[in-house]
Amino acid sequence: MTAPLTGPHTPVRPIWxxxxxxxxxxxxxxxxxxxxxxxxxxxxxxxxxxxLSVEATDHLTQLDSGRQADLTDRFLTWARTPAD
Known part of the structure; x- marks a missing residue:
């Protein structure tokens, strides 16, 4: 698999x-x-x-005192093709 996160626009973990x-x-x-x-x-x-969505959800949930974050739109919806 190609190295996924290269270039300048990469996430700062754990704040994503x-x-x-x-x-x-x-x-x-x-x-x-x-x-x-x-x-x-x-x-x-x-x-x-x-x-990455699972990782970010775990990080952001820990940072927000256990409040679950829904990152589906942020991580996945934009990447789907119109037929998906």
Whole structure:
């Protein structure tokens, strides 16, 4: 598998903000980079994002005194094709 998180727009863990623009990660630039990196491998992209979503949910839940975060839209919805 391709190294998933390279380039400047990577997350600062455990707060999951972009290290460049401080937006919630994946920011717009990170999304574009991931789409380009996984061009032709949408299932691979969704698997990666699912893993990262679980990790981010765990981190953000711990930081927010156990309040569960729903990161589905942030991590997965944008990466689905219209037919999904």
């Amino acid at each position: 903000l972009c290290r460049v623009d401080a937006r919630p990660w994946p920011c717009g630039e990170a999304k574009l980079a991931l789409l380009a990196r996984y061009d032709g491998d949408r299932p691979g992209l969704l698997i990666l994002l699912s893993r």
